[in-house]
Amino acid sequence: MTAVAQMEWRKLRSVRSTWWTMAVFAAGMIGLAILVMKSQHWSSMSASDKASFDGVSDSYSGLALGQLVAGILGVLVITTEFASGLIRATFAAVPSRPRVLAAKAGVLAAITLVAGEVLAFGAFWAGQAALQNPAPHTSLGQPGVLRAVLMAGAYPALVALIGLALGAIIRHTAGAICAVVGVLFVLPLVIVPLGDSAQHAVDKFLPMMMAENSMTAVKPVAHSLSAPVSFGLLCGYAAVALAAGAWALARRDA
Numbered sequence: 001m002t003a004v005a006q007m008e009w010r011k012l013r014s015v016r017s018t019w020w021t022m023a024v025f026a027a028g029m030i031g032l033a034i035l036v037m038k039s040q041h042w043s044s045m046s047a048s049d050k051a052s053f054d055g056v057s058d059s060y061s062g063l064a065l066g067q068l069v070a071g072i073l074g075v076l077v078i079t080t081e082f083a084s085g086l087i088r089a090t091f092a093a094v095p096s097r098p099r100v101l102a103a104k105a106g107v108l109a110a111i112t113l114v115a116g117e118v119l120a121f122g123a124f125w126a127g128q129a130a131l132q133n134p135a136p137h138t139s140l141g142q143p144g145v146l147r148a149v150l151m152a153g154a155y156p157a158l159v160a161l162i163g164l165a166l167g168a169i170i171r172h173t174a175g176a177i178c179a180v181v182g183v184l185f186v187l188p189l190v191i192v193p194l195g196d197s198a199q200h201a202v203d204k205f206l207p208m209m210m211a212e213n214s215m216t217a218v219k220p221v222a223h224s225l226s227a228p229v230s231f232g233l234l235c236g237y238a239a240v241a242l243a244a245g246a247w248a249l250a251r252r253d254a
Contacts, residue, residue: 008107068184074161214231
């Protein structure tokens with residue numbers, strides 16, 4: 001398994017798309033944190049806006065772009081090999097296809113988790129530095145803040161694993177990216193016409209809503225699961241998706 005993981009790490013670090021996606025990830029997280037927090041004018045806010053102001057959650061406005069980039073990277077980790085035919089050489093070297101997917105998942109998770117946590121702390125500090133007085137600033141020692149920051153870094157890694165699994169199932173870059181976009185952004189819109197009761201019942205199980213609730217440190221999102229339950233459910237989504245991807249790889253020709 002160590003040798004397979006080393007092989008996957010060499011492949012991932014040797015293509016420029018990996019570093020381009022990481023650069024977009026960093027620019028989105030840090031850049032949007034500065035822009036959004038810089039635009040917060042405390043003196044012109046209403047009383048209700050001041051009461052619900054969350055300097056942590058607002059610092060992660062760039063996470064919408066970051067999760068998409070992470071999901072795309074997860075897709076590219078496997079679909080580019082199907083497109084180029086390299087996947088046949090990979091399976092010839094490592095006949096156990098689930099082991100290949102496990103190695104890809106391990107390497108991808110390590111990279112996106114490290115990058116996500118570094119950028120999560122960077123976005124938090126950049127946002128607090130950009131926030132102008134007299135708006136209340138936030139520190140990591142305040143209740144719920146460190147948990148929100150850590151969750152903001154872990155969430156893109158889970159989305160990347162879901163993207164990897166969708167890439168293993170669909171095997172086409174465009175189709176798998178469309179599936180990632182559908183899961184993250186389209187599903188919340190599809191249930192809007194169903195009414196408030198159905199929306200509240202379904203929303204709390206969707207990745208975007210679970211991430212939003214996990215990254216607030218002031219006012220929890222209404223009709224949502226708790227942060228620990230949301231995180232556990234997201235991990236379950238990634239595990240189930242990877243299991244389906246391993247099943248698809250093992251039963252279909254390369």
